[in-house]
Each structure stands twice: as structure tokens, then as C-alpha cells.
Amino acid sequence: MSRINSLSKRVAIVWRGDRQARAEARSETSRLRAVFEALSRHGIAAEAAVWSEDLTGEVRDQLLRVDGVLVWVDPISTATHERRGRLDALLSEVAASGVFVSALPEVAAKMGVKAVLHRTRALGWGSDTAFYETHSAFSLAFADRLAAGPRVLKQNRGNGGIGVWKVERAGAGDGVVVLEARGESAPRTLPLPAFVEERAADFETGGGLVEQPFLPRHLDGMVRCYMSGDRVVGFGHQLVRALAGPEAGPAGPRLYSGPTDPRFQRLRTLMESDWTPGLARTLEIASDALPVIWDADFLLGPPGPEGDDSYVLCEINVSSVFPIPDEAPEELAKTTARRLSAIKAKRLIAAKSDPAEDLQ
Known part of the structure; x- marks a missing residue:
């Protein structure tokens, strides 16, 4: 089989960037170069699909022309704090058309x-973990759970240490010492009710709070x-x-x-x-x-x-797993090849039962 014929499937690799990054994207200069190369070894032609909100239309047209889509986009941009809601809607649309998508937005969710x-x-x-879907539930329960020892709070949706805090009692009063995971933040000491009130915004933008014991x-x-x-x-x-x-x-x-x-x-x-x-x-x-x-x-x-x-x-x-061990690109390429072959087999079976089924 020739090299050209062996690349029988096409996969788009999506990452975040602006219009210039999209125009200049090349597999050989990408941080995901090893992934591109591994996919090629397994008969899959991979192409860059740089995405941002203003590029959604162009990326949509591109993704609808390939067999599969692999995604490396954080839920929240560490540079701009932008979320990826429009991308998730696009990926769901593309998956519904029959294109293989990993990770599917509903799986990531x-x-x-x-x-x-x-x-x-x-x-x-597991550990002694609580999930607070509403600020009122958090307000009612957190003080009693904090009495058991230092706790870690995490926004439900986030990455890069955004929205993660260690909280512990500061002496015998109602004060707490709070240390944020992101950056070089210094510990803060403040009344517990004030800290609880601060967290109200996390239920609007972060989707709630998860609480775990701090591990010694x-x-x-x-x-x-x-x-x-x-x-x-x-x-x-x-x-x-x-x-x-x-x-x-x-x-x-x-x-x-x-x-x-x-x-x-x-x-x-x-x-x-x-x-x-x-x-x-x-x-x-x-x-x-x-x-x-x-x-x-x-x-x-x-x-x-x-x-x-x-x-x-x-x-x-699940959204932007990188860097990865040297062994991982080969294995993810094998997994991708298996998934694409399984989809093709399902389509062939469907075509046999329905001659009108479109195999393209």
C-alpha cells in the first residue's frame, strides 16, 4: 500500500489561538508534533484546527470535512479567562453529524x-468529599465540616489552579486562614462569614464548589x-x-x-x-x-x-492534557485508529441493512 493510500482517515487537532496562529499552524512546529507523527504512523492524516470564538465558523467548516476531531483546549484560558462554551456547542454539532470527537463535551462535563x-x-x-450546588447549601454546611480540620475548596469547572483554596481555622474565633493555589498568593486571615460570602460568585461562574480534606x-x-x-x-x-x-x-x-x-x-x-x-x-x-x-x-x-x-x-x-509521556502519543494514536475503524464498521453494517445509507 502506498504512503498516500495508507493515510485513509483524516483527523483535525484543535487548540486555542488567534487568526495569525491559525494561518501559521504547522504540525512540524506544533507542541503536539509527536501526536501528529504517531497518527500518521497509524494511517491517519492529521491537520491543525486552531480555534477561537471569532474563528468558530471557519473551524466548523473544517471539522465537518474530517473523520475525527481531537481537542486540546482548556475549559478556561489561563491568559484571558475566556471559557469554551461556543467550542463545546460546535463539537456537539460535529459529533451529531457522525464525526468522531474526543473528548465529547458531555463526557468532559x-x-x-x-x-x-x-x-x-x-x-x-475517594475521600470525605462534599459538593455544594448552591451558595446557601455551602453557607449552611461548611463551618461544621471545617471543624474537622483543614479543607480544600475547588471550583467545579476550572484548571491551572484557578479557583482552589486551602481553608483552616485561625484560633478559637470565627477567623480562617485562606491560601489560594494559583500564583504566589500570600495567606489571608479573615472572618469565616466574609470568606463564605466571597464564594457566592463561584456558583454563578464556576458551577459550584467541591470540598475535600486537606491531605497531610x-x-x-x-x-x-x-x-x-x-x-x-x-x-x-x-x-x-x-x-x-x-x-x-x-x-x-x-x-x-x-x-x-x-x-x-x-x-x-x-x-x-x-x-x-x-x-x-x-x-x-x-x-x-x-x-x-x-x-x-x-x-x-x-x-x-x-x-x-x-x-x-x-x-x-480531559480537555488539554499536555505535556504527556513519550510513550503516550503512540497509544493515543492506536486508540484513535480503533475508534475510527469501529465507526466505519458500524456504518458498513448500517449500509447493509439500509442500502440508502450514505457511507461518505
């Missing part, structure tokens, strides 16, 4: 929000488990310092490794055999709708009876 921590708390990765072992490092569909494709380990005082020192770089890293084989087994299937069942997501690339962040919990580390889920990312 289930997995890529902090409420997933509450909905899946019964899995082995957070300085021991975070493990990021990279997934393609329901399979582990690599790990990242990092010394994190968000929600820690300056005395903890600087954060460390995230160090990447492949799925066979011996340090994390217990986590790999749990993710593949138990937690990912449990996630899919709980959220009612078909296994073939799990994103072609996603990750789960874990902090260490108390050691188990055998001395093994336990893992506590603190976030799932």
Missing part, C-alpha cells in the same frame, strides 16, 4: 469537573496517571507546593515515565482493573467514549495495612 470527586467518592480513590502527605508528591481510553499509558511524578507555605521550598519539575514504571504498578492495576471501570459505570460513560487522552492526579493517603501507599484522587483532566 462528567469527567473533567471537580464534581467527579464527589460522584466517585465510593471508589477506592501532599508534600510527598503528586502522581499523574495518563490514560488512553481505559489503559494506562504513562505516569508523571512531581513535588507540588500549591497550598503550601514558602517554608516548603519550591515545586519540582514533573518527571515522566512509561506505563511499566515499577514504582506505580499497583496504581496501574487499580486504574485498569477497578477504578476506570468504576468511573465509567458511575458516570454512565461507555468505555469507547472515554477520551483518547486523559489523566488522573493523585496525592498520597495513609499507608495501608501492608504498608502500601494509598492514593486519593484530586483531579481528572
